[in-house]
Amino acid sequence: MLFALAGNQNCGKTTLFNQLTGLNQHVGNFPGVTVQAKSGYVRGRADISIVDLPGVYSLSAYSGEEAVARDFLLNEKPDCIINIVDATNIERNLYLTLQLIELDIPIVIALNMMDELYSNGGDVKLYNFQNALGTVVVPVCASRNIGLDKLIDMAVKVTTDNRRCMDKRVYTGEVGNVIRDIYNVIKAKSEAAKISGKFAAVKLLEGDYTVREKLGLSDNEALIANEIILDAQARFKADGKTVISVMRYKFIEDLCRDTVAKGDGRTRKRDEIIDGFLLNKKLAIPMFLGIMLFAFYLTFSITGGVLNELMTSKIALLKNAVDILLIEQKVSPVIISLVNEGVFGGVGAVLSFVPTIAVLFFFLSLLEDSGYMARAALIMDKPFGRLGLSGRSFVPLLMGIGCTVPAIMATRTLKDERERYMTVRMLPFISCSAKLPIYAIFTTVFFRRHRALVMMGLYLFGVLVGMLSLWILKGTDDAEDHIPFIMELPHYRLPRIKNTLLLLWDKIRDFVSRAFTVVFLASIIVWGLKTFGMRFNVVSDSGQSILAYISRGISPLFAPLGFNDWRVAAALVTGFSAKEAVISTLTVLSSTDAATLPAAISEMFSSASALSFMVFTLLYTPCVAAVNTVRCELGSTVAAFGIIVYQTGIAWLCAAFVYQIGMQIYCVI
Amino acid sequence: MLLKKHDMTLSELKVGECGRIISVTGTSDFKGRLLDMGFTPETEVEVRRKAPFGDPIIVSIRGYQLALRRSDADNIIIEEV
Numbered sequence: 001m002l003f004a005l006a007g008n009q010n011c012g013k014t015t016l017f018n019q020l021t022g023l024n025q026h027v028g029n030f031p032g033v034t035v036q037a038k039s040g041y042v043r044g045r046a047d048i049s050i051v052d053l054p055g056v057y058s059l060s061a062y063s064g065e066e067a068v069a070r071d072f073l074l075n076e077k078p079d080c081i082i083n084i085v086d087a088t089n090i091e092r093n094l095y096l097t098l099q100l101i102e103l104d105i106p107i108v109i110a111l112n113m114m115d116e117l118y119s120n121g122g123d124v125k126l127y128n129f130q131n132a133l134g135t136v137v138v139p140v141c142a143s144r145n146i147g148l149d150k151l152i153d154m155a156v157k158v159t160t161d162n163r164r165c166m167d168k169r170v171y172t173g174e175v176g177n178v179i180r181d182i183y184n185v186i187k188a189k190s191e192a193a194k195i196s197g198k199f200a201a202v203k204l205l206e207g208d209y210t211v212r213e214k215l216g217l218s219d220n221e222a223l224i225a226n227e228i229i230l231d232a233q234a235r236f237k238a239d240g241k242t243v244i245s246v247m248r249y250k251f252i253e254d255l256c257r258d259t260v261a262k263g264d265g266r267t268r269k270r271d272e273i274i275d276g277f278l279l280n281k282k283l284a285i286p287m288f289l290g291i292m293l294f295a296f297y298l299t300f301s302i303t304g305g306v307l308n309e310l311m312t313s314k315i316a317l318l319k320n321a322v323d324i325l326l327i328e329q330k331v332s333p334v335i336i337s338l339v340n341e342g343v344f345g346g347v348g349a350v351l352s353f354v355p356t357i358a359v360l361f362f363f364l365s366l367l368e369d370s371g372y373m374a375r376a377a378l379i380m381d382k383p384f385g386r387l388g389l390s391g392r393s394f395v396p397l398l399m400g401i402g403c404t405v406p407a408i409m410a411t412r413t414l415k416d417e418r419e420r421y422m423t424v425r426m427l428p429f430i431s432c433s434a435k436l437p438i439y440a441i442f443t444t445v446f447f448r449r450h451r452a453l454v455m456m457g458l459y460l461f462g463v464l465v466g467m468l469s470l471w472i473l474k475g476t477d478d479a480e481d482h483i484p485f486i487m488e489l490p491h492y493r494l495p496r497i498k499n500t501l502l503l504l505w506d507k508i509r510d511f512v513s514r515a516f517t518v519v520f521l522a523s524i525i526v527w528g529l530k531t532f533g534m535r536f537n538v539v540s541d542s543g544q545s546i547l548a549y550i551s552r553g554i555s556p557l558f559a560p561l562g563f564n565d566w567r568v569a570a571a572l573v574t575g576f577s578a579k580e581a582v583i584s585t586l587t588v589l590s591s592t593d594a595a596t597l598p599a600a601i602s603e604m605f606s607s608a609s610a611l612s613f614m615v616f617t618l619l620y621t622p623c624v625a626a627v628n629t630v631r632c633e634l635g636s637t638v639a640a641f642g643i644i645v646y647q648t649g650i651a652w653l654c655a656a657f658v659y660q661i662g663m664q665i666y667c668v669i
Numbered sequence: 670m671l672l673k674k675h676d677m678t679l680s681e682l683k684v685g686e687c688g689r690i691i692s693v694t695g696t697s698d699f700k701g702r703l704l705d706m707g708f709t710p711e712t713e714v715e716v717r718r719k720a721p722f723g724d725p726i727i728v729s730i731r732g733y734q735l736a737l738r739r740s741d742a743d744n745i746i747i748e749e750v
Contacts, residue, residue: 058705245704
């Protein structure tokens with residue numbers, strides 16, 4: 001049996017899905033789109049699979065997610081719909097419910113957050129509510145795992161009995177007549193297309209074009225239907241959509257008046273008090289910065305500390321053990337090198353992202369689940385709107401300071417495709433933490449007294465160039481196309497640890513499965529380029545390797561930037577596989593170690609070229625893991641390649657500019 | 670529909686003031702979304718607060734809170750109550 005989980009955003013759908021499926025979930029994308037799809041099996045019921053549809057407010061196709069939810073319900077024809085309704089927000093939630101009922105698929109309503117309703121002094125007369133709505137309603141509390149067994153049992157029962165909803169007259173009087181007239185025209189075609197005739201008739205009156213196409217009406221049928229609609233609109237003196245929406249909400253209001261006691265709004269008052277602080281004109285920004293900085297501090301001290309060390313030490317242990325084994329077995333040194341640097345290097349590279357992803361997403365999910373994220377997005381919306389981003393872009397961009405990979409993954413929360421794209425385009429301009437060692441060494445050697453200033457200047461420069469780049473990108477675009485920023489402010493809630501951990505597991509698994517091949521392969525390739533010479537023999541002098549050969553070829557390109565040295569070019573090339581490799585490659589190729597590297601650098605560079613080098617590393621192509629993540633999130637390999645070329649081009653231009661200006665200043669001085 | 674003299678847009682309401690919706694203008698997509706969210710004629714909407722930078726505004730409607738940009742609130746015609 002296939003059940004579909006449908007409901008508004010913030011109604012506890014994800015919590016319910018997690019409770020039902022536990023770890024038996026699988027995350028992918030809905031076909032053809034970059035909207036995330038979660039599916040899984042109900043724990044203990046291997047015969048029931050559940051799909052978590054995107055949170056939507058309606059089945060009109062105004063957003064990509066609504067279209068996806070709708071298409072799934074129309075095309076995949078699940079056996080039953082489980083519609084989750086937030087009892088503390090019942091009117092707006094029922095609006096979707098009425099449309100789901102029109103689909104004529106077996107349906108069960110899960111009335112969620114009953115605990116909150118009760119604590120507000122509210123109540124629902126369940127029997128009357130069920131009768132008035134015409135469907136089975138099961139009160140649940142997803143976060144406390146109450147009522148879920150009954151929910152599944154009822155869903156199964158409704159499916160096996162093939163129980164349809166009792167027809168409750170939502171559209172009465174004249175409107176009802178019009179719908180019936182349209183229904184008669186399209187009846188045959190809707191049966192053929194296996195779409196509920198009633199659903200299609202209502203949608204046509206609403207002016208929905210996609211349904212029109214799906215039905216494949218003949219020209220004649222379309223003409224008749226159109227006439228009915230135009231005639232009706234003239235009579236009602238309003239457009240079809242308004243009429244339908246008004247009738248739906250009227251039905252809902254009447255229903256709730258008789259059966260739902262809303263309570264005293266205790267939760268609302270509590271939210272208002274908290275918002276009074278967090279959205280206060282004077283306090284909001286300081287509190288916001290405080291919360292972000294605190295979260296960041298935690299992130300870095302945990303990632304940069306405990307988790308990272310744990311991971312690297314475990315990998316090192318394993319590597320040593322394998323090393324010893326291979327040497328005992330007298331395996332060829334090339335293979336040993338392959339395993340040590342290539343394989344372990346590759347695996348290590350992929351796994352090195354895991355602590356960062358875990359901690360950054362932990363922080364992200366705390367923000368989302370607590371309800372604060374919506375407020376943060378609200379605060380940052382005005383300044384960000386100017387750049388074609390939205391307030392919601394702020395947190396992914398902030399995460400970019402830590403690591404670009406989870407930051408790109410976090411852009412999934414941006415519903416607007418364009419905003420998501422712009423945010424992803426902005427991310428490479430935000431210097432990630434892997435580049436810090438580069439700045440650290442170079443500023444120590446050349447700008448010791450003004451270290452902090454130079455580093456801050458670099459970050460700022462990156463952001464400014466990024467904003468310019470976005471502004472240019474945005475310029476070629478029609479402002480009227482923008483999706484209105486309508487954002488619900490959810491209640492403040494205590495995040496559930498179980499949910500958070502499941503989300504983390506989800507993200508890590510997601511990343512590892514997608515990155516593994518690409519990142520691993522890149523590591524092996526770099527190992528190959530460093531180890532072998534032009535005749536594919538093993539070289540002891542890295543100056544004879546393929547990497548060196550390639551680097552000597554491209555090195556002259558860096559002449560206008562001030563560093564025409566093959567070793568530097570080689571370091572930059574390896575920087576594509578991981579930014580940490582830039583310094584390590586430079587160390588190896590200059591035959592130095594951590595202590596003597598600074599001296600070598602002071603010989604390879606001048607102040608001006610050091611600055612241009614740092615600008616170049618700041619702006620050029622992100623590491624292969626990040627590029628791969630872009631490919632996955634945007635669903636386009638072309639976009640991924642585009643970013644590599646674009647960023648490297650901009651980096652070259654800016655670095656050359658910086659060097660040339662630097663030289664001029666130097667001459668004057 | 671003629672715009673009567675005492676009609677105004679939602680963006681003109683001050684914090685704490687209430688309005689009753691008369692109509693929603695704009696593209697059909699925009700109207701549709703707002704209607705879906707409950708902004709139907711005769712519905713009451715209250716301005717709760719403004720975001721620290723002045724935009725968006727937070728309104729309360731049908732028992733929940735919603736943030737809306739001023740440029741979008743310009744399209745919602747209301748009469749003050």
